[in-house]
Amino acid sequence: MSAFARKITYPMIEVENLTKQFGTKRAVSNLSFTVKKGEVLGFLGPNGAGKSTTMRMITGFIPPTSGDAKVCGISITDNPHEAKTKIGYLPESAPLYNDMTVVGFLKFCAAIRGLKGTAKNDAVERAIETCFLNSVATQSIDTLSKGYRHRTCLAQALLHDPEVLILDEPTDGLDPNQKFEVRQLIKRLGQTKAILFSTHILEEVDAACTRAVIVDRGKIVADGTPSELLAQSETGSLTDLFRKVTSSDTGAAA
Amino acid sequence: MSSCTIYKRELSSYFSQPTAYAIIVIFLMFSLGLTFTFGEFMRVGDSSLQWTFFFWHPWVYMLLAPAVGMKLWADEQRTGTIELLGTFPVSTWDVIIGKFLAAVTVWLIALFLTFPIVLTVNYLGNPDNGEIFAGYLGSFLVCCAFLAVTMLVSACTRDQVVCLIVSVAICVLVVLCGYDPVTRELGKVVSPAVLEGVVSLGVWDHFRSLNSGLFRLKDFVWFGSIIFVCLLGTSAILSAKRA
Numbered sequence: 001m002s003a004f005a006r007k008i009t010y011p012m013i014e015v016e017n018l019t020k021q022f023g024t025k026r027a028v029s030n031l032s033f034t035v036k037k038g039e040v041l042g043f044l045g046p047n048g049a050g051k052s053t054t055m056r057m058i059t060g061f062i063p064p065t066s067g068d069a070k071v072c073g074i075s076i077t078d079n080p081h082e083a084k085t086k087i088g089y090l091p092e093s094a095p096l097y098n099d100m101t102v103v104g105f106l107k108f109c110a111a112i113r114g115l116k117g118t119a120k121n122d123a124v125e126r127a128i129e130t131c132f133l134n135s136v137a138t139q140s141i142d143t144l145s146k147g148y149r150h151r152t153c154l155a156q157a158l159l160h161d162p163e164v165l166i167l168d169e170p171t172d173g174l175d176p177n178q179k180f181e182v183r184q185l186i187k188r189l190g191q192t193k194a195i196l197f198s199t200h201i202l203e204e205v206d207a208a209c210t211r212a213v214i215v216d217r218g219k220i221v222a223d224g225t226p227s228e229l230l231a232q233s234e235t236g237s238l239t240d241l242f243r244k245v246t247s248s249d250t251g252a253a254a
Numbered sequence: 255m256s257s258c259t260i261y262k263r264e265l266s267s268y269f270s271q272p273t274a275y276a277i278i279v280i281f282l283m284f285s286l287g288l289t290f291t292f293g294e295f296m297r298v299g300d301s302s303l304q305w306t307f308f309f310w311h312p313w314v315y316m317l318l319a320p321a322v323g324m325k326l327w328a329d330e331q332r333t334g335t336i337e338l339l340g341t342f343p344v345s346t347w348d349v350i351i352g353k354f355l356a357a358v359t360v361w362l363i364a365l366f367l368t369f370p371i372v373l374t375v376n377y378l379g380n381p382d383n384g385e386i387f388a389g390y391l392g393s394f395l396v397c398c399a400f401l402a403v404t405m406l407v408s409a410c411t412r413d414q415v416v417c418l419i420v421s422v423a424i425c426v427l428v429v430l431c432g433y434d435p436v437t438r439e440l441g442k443v444v445s446p447a448v449l450e451g452v453v454s455l456g457v458w459d460h461f462r463s464l465n466s467g468l469f470r471l472k473d474f475v476w477f478g479s480i481i482f483v484c485l486l487g488t489s490a491i492l493s494a495k496r497a
Binding site: 056059060061062063081082084085087089091093095096097098099100104108109111112113114156 | 255256259260262263266267270271333334335336337338340341342343344345496497
Protein backbone atom coordinates (compact mmCIF):
# COMPACT_ATOMS: atom_id res chain seq x y z
CA MET A 1 0.00 0.00 0.00
CA SER A 2 2.69 2.48 0.98
CA ALA A 3 4.81 1.61 -2.06
CA PHE A 4 1.76 2.15 -4.21
CA ALA A 5 0.94 5.39 -2.42
CA ARG A 6 4.44 6.66 -3.10
CA LYS A 7 4.10 5.91 -6.79
CA ILE A 8 1.00 8.01 -7.45
CA THR A 9 2.08 11.58 -7.19
CA TYR A 10 -0.94 13.74 -8.01
CA PRO A 11 -0.90 17.24 -6.54
CA MET A 12 -2.46 17.47 -3.09
CA ILE A 13 -1.95 21.21 -2.77
CA GLU A 14 -2.46 23.30 -5.89
CA VAL A 15 -1.91 27.00 -5.55
CA GLU A 16 -3.04 28.94 -8.60
CA ASN A 17 -2.21 32.63 -9.05
CA LEU A 18 -2.81 33.34 -5.40
CA THR A 19 -2.79 37.07 -4.66
CA LYS A 20 -3.39 39.00 -1.45
CA GLN A 21 -3.63 42.73 -1.28
CA PHE A 22 -3.69 44.52 2.09
CA GLY A 23 -4.68 48.10 1.29
CA THR A 24 -1.91 49.35 -0.98
CA LYS A 25 0.51 46.60 0.01
CA ARG A 26 0.62 43.46 -2.10
CA ALA A 27 1.63 40.74 0.34
CA VAL A 28 1.36 37.84 -2.08
CA SER A 29 1.54 38.32 -5.81
CA ASN A 30 0.36 35.73 -8.34
CA LEU A 31 1.87 32.81 -6.49
CA SER A 32 1.54 29.36 -8.08
CA PHE A 33 2.99 26.02 -7.00
CA THR A 34 1.93 22.45 -6.28
CA VAL A 35 2.81 19.91 -3.63
CA LYS A 36 2.39 16.24 -4.43
CA LYS A 37 1.74 13.35 -2.13
CA GLY A 38 5.00 12.17 -0.58
CA GLU A 39 6.56 15.57 -1.04
CA VAL A 40 7.85 17.92 1.66
CA LEU A 41 8.01 21.42 0.27
CA GLY A 42 10.14 23.90 2.17
CA PHE A 43 8.78 27.39 1.91
CA LEU A 44 11.67 29.81 2.39
CA GLY A 45 11.92 33.54 2.39
CA PRO A 46 12.87 36.52 4.50
CA ASN A 47 10.51 37.83 7.17
CA GLY A 48 7.56 39.59 5.58
CA ALA A 49 7.95 37.76 2.25
CA GLY A 50 4.34 36.57 2.38
CA LYS A 51 4.90 33.03 3.66
CA SER A 52 2.40 33.15 6.50
CA THR A 53 -0.14 35.04 4.40
CA THR A 54 0.06 32.35 1.72
CA MET A 55 -0.41 29.63 4.32
CA ARG A 56 -3.33 31.45 5.88
CA MET A 57 -5.00 31.61 2.48
CA ILE A 58 -4.43 27.92 1.72
CA THR A 59 -5.89 26.95 5.10
CA GLY A 60 -8.93 29.15 4.57
CA PHE A 61 -8.23 31.56 7.42
CA ILE A 62 -8.13 34.61 5.15
CA PRO A 63 -9.75 34.85 1.72
CA PRO A 64 -7.44 35.53 -1.25
CA THR A 65 -7.88 38.77 -3.21
CA SER A 66 -7.70 36.66 -6.35
CA GLY A 67 -6.62 33.19 -7.37
CA ASP A 68 -7.43 29.94 -5.66
CA ALA A 69 -5.90 27.13 -3.67
CA LYS A 70 -7.04 23.54 -4.00
CA VAL A 71 -6.49 20.92 -1.33
CA CYS A 72 -6.97 17.34 -2.55
CA GLY A 73 -8.74 18.88 -5.53
CA ILE A 74 -11.21 20.82 -3.34
CA SER A 75 -11.21 24.59 -3.71
CA ILE A 76 -10.74 26.47 -0.41
CA THR A 77 -12.74 29.43 -1.72
CA ASP A 78 -15.69 27.46 -3.14
CA ASN A 79 -15.90 24.68 -0.61
CA PRO A 80 -13.99 25.82 2.48
CA HIS A 81 -15.68 23.47 4.94
CA GLU A 82 -14.72 20.29 3.10
CA ALA A 83 -11.25 21.52 2.18
CA LYS A 84 -10.51 22.35 5.83
CA THR A 85 -11.23 18.75 6.86
CA LYS A 86 -8.25 17.65 4.71
CA ILE A 87 -5.76 20.03 6.30
CA GLY A 88 -3.75 19.94 9.49
CA TYR A 89 -2.39 23.38 10.29
CA LEU A 90 0.20 24.64 12.73
CA PRO A 91 -0.05 28.45 12.91
CA GLU A 92 3.09 30.51 13.37
CA SER A 93 2.89 31.33 17.06
CA ALA A 94 1.42 27.92 18.01
CA PRO A 95 -1.67 29.41 19.68
CA LEU A 96 -3.34 27.34 22.40
CA TYR A 97 -6.08 27.69 25.00
CA ASN A 98 -4.04 28.31 28.13
CA ASP A 99 -6.80 27.36 30.54
CA MET A 100 -6.97 23.77 29.28
CA THR A 101 -4.82 20.71 29.88
CA VAL A 102 -2.93 19.17 26.95
CA VAL A 103 -5.32 16.20 26.81
CA GLY A 104 -8.36 18.45 27.22
CA PHE A 105 -7.22 20.69 24.40
CA LEU A 106 -6.51 17.77 22.06
CA LYS A 107 -9.88 16.20 22.89
CA PHE A 108 -11.58 19.49 22.10
CA CYS A 109 -9.78 19.73 18.74
CA ALA A 110 -10.63 16.11 17.94
CA ALA A 111 -14.30 16.69 18.80
CA ILE A 112 -14.48 19.78 16.63
CA ARG A 113 -13.02 17.70 13.80
CA GLY A 114 -16.00 15.35 14.22
CA LEU A 115 -14.21 12.51 16.02
CA LYS A 116 -16.21 10.73 18.73
CA GLY A 117 -15.87 8.09 21.44
CA THR A 118 -13.00 5.63 21.05
CA ALA A 119 -11.95 7.10 17.69
CA LYS A 120 -11.43 10.42 19.48
CA ASN A 121 -9.49 8.89 22.37
CA ASP A 122 -7.33 6.82 20.02
CA ALA A 123 -6.54 9.86 17.88
CA VAL A 124 -5.58 11.89 20.96
CA GLU A 125 -3.40 9.07 22.27
CA ARG A 126 -1.68 8.65 18.92
CA ALA A 127 -0.99 12.37 18.58
CA ILE A 128 0.40 12.52 22.12
CA GLU A 129 2.77 9.67 21.34
CA THR A 130 3.84 11.03 17.96
CA CYS A 131 4.70 14.41 19.46
CA PHE A 132 6.29 13.04 22.66
CA LEU A 133 3.78 14.70 24.99
CA ASN A 134 3.26 11.80 27.42
CA SER A 135 5.04 13.48 30.31
CA VAL A 136 2.90 16.65 30.14
CA ALA A 137 -0.42 15.19 28.98
CA THR A 138 -2.37 16.13 32.09
CA GLN A 139 -0.55 19.40 32.70
CA SER A 140 -2.23 22.77 32.21
CA ILE A 141 -1.10 24.41 28.97
CA ASP A 142 -0.07 27.69 30.61
CA THR A 143 2.62 25.84 32.59
CA LEU A 144 4.28 24.37 29.47
CA SER A 145 7.64 25.42 28.06
CA LYS A 146 7.81 26.76 24.52
CA GLY A 147 8.94 23.45 23.04
CA TYR A 148 6.01 21.59 24.56
CA ARG A 149 3.57 24.31 23.50
CA HIS A 150 4.80 23.99 19.95
CA ARG A 151 4.49 20.23 19.97
CA THR A 152 0.99 20.40 21.51
CA CYS A 153 -0.10 22.61 18.64
CA LEU A 154 1.58 20.26 16.19
CA ALA A 155 -0.28 17.33 17.79
CA GLN A 156 -3.53 19.21 17.18
CA ALA A 157 -2.69 19.33 13.46
CA LEU A 158 -2.14 15.56 13.30
CA LEU A 159 -5.27 14.43 15.17
CA HIS A 160 -7.49 13.71 12.19
CA ASP A 161 -4.64 12.14 10.18
CA PRO A 162 -4.91 14.79 7.46
CA GLU A 163 -3.66 14.23 3.93
CA VAL A 164 -2.16 17.71 3.84
CA LEU A 165 -0.04 19.32 6.54
CA ILE A 166 0.69 23.02 6.56
CA LEU A 167 3.25 24.00 9.18
CA ASP A 168 4.22 27.62 9.71
CA GLU A 169 7.73 27.65 11.18
CA PRO A 170 7.38 24.34 13.02
CA THR A 171 10.91 24.48 14.48
CA ASP A 172 10.86 28.12 15.56
CA GLY A 173 11.95 28.56 19.17
CA LEU A 174 12.87 24.92 19.75
CA ASP A 175 16.20 23.75 21.16
CA PRO A 176 18.55 21.77 18.84
CA ASN A 177 17.31 18.40 20.12
CA GLN A 178 13.69 19.35 19.59
CA LYS A 179 14.48 20.78 16.16
CA PHE A 180 16.06 17.49 15.19
CA GLU A 181 13.05 15.51 16.42
CA VAL A 182 10.55 17.72 14.62
CA ARG A 183 12.54 17.49 11.37
CA GLN A 184 12.63 13.71 11.65
CA LEU A 185 8.88 13.76 12.30
CA ILE A 186 8.24 15.93 9.25
CA LYS A 187 10.37 13.63 7.13
CA ARG A 188 8.51 10.58 8.38
CA LEU A 189 5.06 12.08 7.93
CA GLY A 190 6.08 13.37 4.51
CA GLN A 191 6.26 9.86 3.14
CA THR A 192 2.49 9.48 3.16
CA LYS A 193 1.26 13.08 3.16
CA ALA A 194 1.85 16.32 1.32
CA ILE A 195 3.63 18.79 3.58
CA LEU A 196 4.18 22.48 3.12
CA PHE A 197 6.33 24.04 5.81
CA SER A 198 7.87 27.43 6.12
CA THR A 199 11.19 28.23 7.69
CA HIS A 200 14.06 30.62 7.46
CA ILE A 201 16.57 28.11 8.72
CA LEU A 202 18.31 27.00 5.56
CA GLU A 203 19.79 23.79 6.98
CA GLU A 204 16.26 22.48 7.23
CA VAL A 205 16.01 22.36 3.47
CA ASP A 206 18.64 19.65 3.34
CA ALA A 207 17.48 17.99 6.53
CA ALA A 208 13.78 17.61 5.79
CA CYS A 209 12.65 18.83 2.35
CA THR A 210 12.29 17.02 -0.92
CA ARG A 211 11.84 20.36 -2.69
CA ALA A 212 12.03 24.01 -1.75
CA VAL A 213 10.82 27.34 -3.06
CA ILE A 214 12.19 30.72 -2.07
CA VAL A 215 9.73 33.60 -2.02
CA ASP A 216 10.55 37.26 -1.85
CA ARG A 217 8.06 40.11 -1.69
CA GLY A 218 5.19 37.76 -2.53
CA LYS A 219 6.86 36.15 -5.56
CA ILE A 220 8.67 32.87 -6.13
CA VAL A 221 12.32 33.61 -6.92
CA ALA A 222 13.77 30.09 -6.81
CA ASP A 223 12.29 26.60 -6.99
CA GLY A 224 13.87 23.14 -7.02
CA THR A 225 15.15 20.16 -5.09
CA PRO A 226 17.83 20.93 -2.49
CA SER A 227 20.57 19.77 -4.91
CA GLU A 228 19.14 21.85 -7.78
CA LEU A 229 19.10 24.91 -5.54
CA LEU A 230 22.67 24.28 -4.49
CA ALA A 231 23.66 24.01 -8.14
CA GLN A 232 22.04 27.39 -8.82
CA SER A 233 24.24 28.98 -6.21
CA GLU A 234 27.64 29.98 -7.53
CA THR A 235 29.38 29.20 -4.27
CA GLY A 236 27.50 25.99 -3.50
CA SER A 237 25.96 27.51 -0.41
CA LEU A 238 22.24 27.92 0.12
CA THR A 239 22.83 30.99 2.24
CA ASP A 240 24.54 32.74 -0.65
CA LEU A 241 21.71 31.81 -3.01
CA PHE A 242 19.19 33.05 -0.47
CA ARG A 243 21.03 36.36 -0.07
CA LYS A 244 21.33 36.74 -3.83
CA VAL A 245 17.67 36.17 -4.74
CA THR A 246 15.94 37.87 -1.82
CA SER A 247 15.98 41.49 -0.79
CA SER A 248 17.15 42.60 2.60
CA ASP A 249 14.79 44.76 4.64
CA THR A 250 17.71 46.67 6.12
CA GLY A 251 19.06 47.60 2.67
CA ALA A 252 22.57 46.65 3.83
CA ALA A 253 22.98 43.86 1.33
CA ALA A 254 23.59 45.25 -2.09
CA MET B 255 -22.80 19.71 16.74
CA SER B 256 -19.71 21.90 16.51
CA SER B 257 -21.47 24.69 18.37
CA CYS B 258 -22.07 22.15 21.12
CA THR B 259 -18.33 21.39 21.30
CA ILE B 260 -17.53 25.11 21.41
CA TYR B 261 -20.23 25.61 24.05
CA LYS B 262 -18.75 22.94 26.29
CA ARG B 263 -15.23 24.33 25.96
CA GLU B 264 -16.30 27.89 26.72
CA LEU B 265 -18.44 26.88 29.67
CA SER B 266 -15.69 24.74 31.21
CA SER B 267 -13.23 27.60 30.71
CA TYR B 268 -15.53 29.88 32.75
CA PHE B 269 -15.52 27.38 35.59
CA SER B 270 -11.90 26.23 35.37
CA GLN B 271 -10.89 29.82 36.12
CA PRO B 272 -12.25 32.04 38.89
CA THR B 273 -14.26 34.21 36.43
CA ALA B 274 -17.65 32.58 36.75
CA TYR B 275 -17.43 32.06 40.51
CA ALA B 276 -16.41 35.65 41.14
CA ILE B 277 -19.16 37.04 38.98
CA ILE B 278 -21.87 34.79 40.37
CA VAL B 279 -20.92 35.60 43.96
CA ILE B 280 -20.76 39.34 43.29
CA PHE B 281 -24.07 39.24 41.44
CA LEU B 282 -25.76 37.45 44.34
CA MET B 283 -24.26 39.86 46.86
CA PHE B 284 -25.39 42.93 44.96
CA SER B 285 -28.81 41.77 43.78
CA LEU B 286 -29.84 40.40 47.16
CA GLY B 287 -27.97 43.08 49.12
CA LEU B 288 -29.76 45.87 47.26
CA THR B 289 -33.08 44.08 47.76
CA PHE B 290 -32.73 44.14 51.51
CA THR B 291 -31.17 47.61 51.81
CA PHE B 292 -32.30 50.19 49.26
CA GLY B 293 -35.07 47.90 48.04
CA GLU B 294 -36.47 47.85 51.60
CA PHE B 295 -37.75 44.33 51.09
CA MET B 296 -38.98 43.91 54.66
CA ARG B 297 -40.85 47.24 54.82
CA VAL B 298 -42.43 47.39 51.34
CA GLY B 299 -43.93 43.92 51.39
CA ASP B 300 -43.88 43.63 47.58
CA SER B 301 -44.46 39.93 46.96
CA SER B 302 -44.11 40.25 43.16
CA LEU B 303 -40.46 41.23 43.75
CA GLN B 304 -40.83 43.74 40.92
CA TRP B 305 -39.55 46.82 42.78
CA THR B 306 -37.56 45.29 45.56
CA PHE B 307 -35.59 42.68 43.62
CA PHE B 308 -35.88 42.80 39.82
CA PHE B 309 -35.58 46.59 39.72
CA TRP B 310 -31.86 46.29 40.57
CA HIS B 311 -31.02 43.73 37.92
CA PRO B 312 -30.38 46.02 34.93
CA TRP B 313 -28.09 48.14 37.16
CA VAL B 314 -26.07 45.14 38.20
CA TYR B 315 -26.03 43.62 34.70
CA MET B 316 -24.77 46.80 33.07
CA LEU B 317 -21.56 46.40 35.08
CA LEU B 318 -21.26 42.62 35.35
CA ALA B 319 -22.60 41.20 32.07
CA PRO B 320 -19.69 42.72 30.07
CA ALA B 321 -17.28 41.10 32.52
CA VAL B 322 -18.61 37.70 31.49
CA GLY B 323 -18.65 38.44 27.76
CA MET B 324 -15.48 40.48 27.34
CA LYS B 325 -13.13 37.56 26.80
CA LEU B 326 -15.29 35.80 24.20
CA TRP B 327 -13.51 37.17 21.13
CA ALA B 328 -10.94 39.57 22.56
CA ASP B 329 -8.99 36.71 24.11
CA GLU B 330 -9.11 34.59 20.94
CA GLN B 331 -7.65 37.50 19.01
CA ARG B 332 -4.98 38.29 21.58
CA THR B 333 -3.70 34.72 21.89
CA GLY B 334 -4.12 33.92 18.20
CA THR B 335 -6.40 30.94 18.83
CA ILE B 336 -8.82 32.61 16.41
CA GLU B 337 -6.51 31.24 13.71
CA LEU B 338 -7.19 27.73 14.94
CA LEU B 339 -10.94 28.34 15.00
CA GLY B 340 -10.77 29.88 11.53
CA THR B 341 -9.06 26.83 10.07
CA PHE B 342 -11.20 24.20 11.81
CA PRO B 343 -14.07 22.92 9.68
CA VAL B 344 -16.67 24.96 11.59
CA SER B 345 -18.67 27.97 10.52
CA THR B 346 -18.32 31.33 12.26
CA TRP B 347 -21.98 31.05 13.29
CA ASP B 348 -21.38 27.75 15.08
CA VAL B 349 -18.69 29.44 17.14
CA ILE B 350 -20.75 32.58 17.79
CA ILE B 351 -23.76 30.57 18.97
CA GLY B 352 -21.64 28.24 21.10
CA LYS B 353 -19.84 31.12 22.81
CA PHE B 354 -23.01 33.16 23.34
CA LEU B 355 -24.88 30.25 24.88
CA ALA B 356 -21.96 29.50 27.21
CA ALA B 357 -21.99 33.08 28.54
CA VAL B 358 -25.78 32.93 28.83
CA THR B 359 -25.51 29.71 30.82
CA VAL B 360 -23.25 31.38 33.40
CA TRP B 361 -25.99 33.95 33.96
CA LEU B 362 -28.72 31.31 34.05
CA ILE B 363 -26.83 29.67 36.89
CA ALA B 364 -26.43 33.02 38.66
CA LEU B 365 -30.15 33.76 38.30
CA PHE B 366 -31.08 30.29 39.46
CA LEU B 367 -29.05 30.80 42.63
CA THR B 368 -31.28 33.69 43.64
CA PHE B 369 -34.03 31.12 44.38
CA PRO B 370 -33.97 31.73 48.16
CA ILE B 371 -35.68 35.07 47.60
CA VAL B 372 -38.54 33.29 45.81
CA LEU B 373 -38.82 30.80 48.65
CA THR B 374 -38.81 33.71 51.10
CA VAL B 375 -41.71 35.58 49.49
CA ASN B 376 -43.64 32.32 49.23
CA TYR B 377 -43.05 31.73 52.92
CA LEU B 378 -43.89 35.27 54.00
CA GLY B 379 -46.79 35.99 51.71
CA ASN B 380 -48.89 34.73 48.89
CA PRO B 381 -47.25 35.88 45.66
CA ASP B 382 -48.28 35.29 42.06
CA ASN B 383 -45.49 32.95 40.97
CA GLY B 384 -46.35 33.50 37.31
CA GLU B 385 -45.51 37.15 37.78
CA ILE B 386 -42.24 36.26 39.45
CA PHE B 387 -41.43 33.99 36.53
CA ALA B 388 -42.17 36.86 34.13
CA GLY B 389 -39.80 38.98 36.20
CA TYR B 390 -37.07 36.39 35.81
CA LEU B 391 -37.74 36.16 32.08
CA GLY B 392 -37.42 39.92 31.69
CA SER B 393 -34.28 39.98 33.77
CA PHE B 394 -32.80 37.13 31.73
CA LEU B 395 -33.57 38.86 28.44
CA VAL B 396 -31.90 42.09 29.59
CA CYS B 397 -28.85 40.07 30.47
CA CYS B 398 -28.84 38.32 27.07
CA ALA B 399 -29.09 41.67 25.31
CA PHE B 400 -26.13 43.05 27.28
CA LEU B 401 -24.11 39.93 26.58
CA ALA B 402 -24.82 40.27 22.86
CA VAL B 403 -23.65 43.90 22.94
CA THR B 404 -20.48 42.81 24.76
CA MET B 405 -19.85 40.07 22.22
CA LEU B 406 -20.09 42.60 19.39
CA VAL B 407 -17.60 44.91 21.11
CA SER B 408 -15.37 41.94 21.91
CA ALA B 409 -15.12 41.08 18.22
CA CYS B 410 -13.79 44.59 17.54
CA THR B 411 -10.84 44.52 19.91
CA ARG B 412 -8.14 42.20 21.18
CA ASP B 413 -7.96 44.07 24.47
CA GLN B 414 -10.33 42.81 27.15
CA VAL B 415 -10.11 46.02 29.19
CA VAL B 416 -11.12 48.16 26.21
CA CYS B 417 -13.95 45.75 25.54
CA LEU B 418 -15.11 45.96 29.16
CA ILE B 419 -15.07 49.76 29.26
CA VAL B 420 -16.84 50.23 25.93
CA SER B 421 -19.47 47.57 26.62
CA VAL B 422 -20.20 48.95 30.08
CA ALA B 423 -20.56 52.44 28.58
CA ILE B 424 -23.09 51.19 26.01
CA CYS B 425 -25.05 49.21 28.62
CA VAL B 426 -25.10 52.20 31.00
CA LEU B 427 -26.54 54.35 28.20
CA VAL B 428 -29.22 51.79 27.42
CA VAL B 429 -30.16 51.60 31.11
CA LEU B 430 -30.12 55.35 31.70
CA CYS B 431 -31.98 56.51 28.61
CA GLY B 432 -35.26 55.00 29.78
CA TYR B 433 -34.82 55.65 33.50
CA ASP B 434 -37.54 57.95 34.91
CA PRO B 435 -35.42 60.70 36.52
CA VAL B 436 -33.41 60.95 33.29
CA THR B 437 -36.44 61.01 31.02
CA ARG B 438 -38.10 63.65 33.24
CA GLU B 439 -35.11 65.96 32.79
CA LEU B 440 -34.86 65.09 29.11
CA GLY B 441 -38.57 65.87 28.65
CA LYS B 442 -37.89 69.49 29.57
CA VAL B 443 -35.55 70.02 26.62
CA VAL B 444 -36.73 67.74 23.81
CA SER B 445 -40.07 67.26 22.05
CA PRO B 446 -42.38 64.44 23.24
CA ALA B 447 -41.83 62.49 20.00
CA VAL B 448 -38.06 62.46 20.50
CA LEU B 449 -38.52 61.56 24.16
CA GLU B 450 -40.71 58.63 23.21
CA GLY B 451 -38.05 57.43 20.80
CA VAL B 452 -35.38 57.63 23.50
CA VAL B 453 -37.55 55.82 26.02
CA SER B 454 -38.31 53.00 23.60
CA LEU B 455 -34.57 52.58 23.00
CA GLY B 456 -33.94 52.22 26.71
CA VAL B 457 -34.30 49.02 28.63
CA TRP B 458 -36.89 50.03 31.25
CA ASP B 459 -40.00 50.29 29.11
CA HIS B 460 -39.56 46.71 27.90
CA PHE B 461 -38.20 45.31 31.13
CA ARG B 462 -41.01 46.72 33.29
CA SER B 463 -43.84 45.54 31.11
CA LEU B 464 -42.42 42.02 31.20
CA ASN B 465 -41.87 42.41 34.95
CA SER B 466 -45.50 43.15 35.54
CA GLY B 467 -46.43 39.99 33.70
CA LEU B 468 -47.38 41.73 30.46
CA PHE B 469 -46.20 39.78 27.44
CA ARG B 470 -46.13 42.43 24.72
CA LEU B 471 -44.88 41.43 21.29
CA LYS B 472 -42.89 44.64 20.96
CA ASP B 473 -40.80 43.83 23.99
CA PHE B 474 -39.79 40.46 22.60
CA VAL B 475 -39.07 42.11 19.27
CA TRP B 476 -36.87 44.68 21.07
CA PHE B 477 -34.83 42.07 22.96
CA GLY B 478 -34.76 39.68 20.01
CA SER B 479 -33.60 42.31 17.55
CA ILE B 480 -30.84 43.65 19.83
CA ILE B 481 -29.49 40.13 20.30
CA PHE B 482 -29.85 39.23 16.63
CA VAL B 483 -28.32 42.45 15.30
CA CYS B 484 -25.37 42.20 17.70
CA LEU B 485 -24.64 38.59 16.78
CA LEU B 486 -24.99 39.42 13.09
CA GLY B 487 -22.61 42.35 13.59
CA THR B 488 -20.15 40.05 15.36
CA SER B 489 -20.14 37.73 12.38
CA ALA B 490 -19.70 40.64 9.96
CA ILE B 491 -16.82 42.16 11.95
CA LEU B 492 -15.01 38.84 12.24
CA SER B 493 -15.27 38.26 8.48
CA ALA B 494 -14.21 41.82 7.71
CA LYS B 495 -11.18 41.53 9.99
CA ARG B 496 -9.90 38.53 8.11
CA ALA B 497 -10.35 39.98 4.63
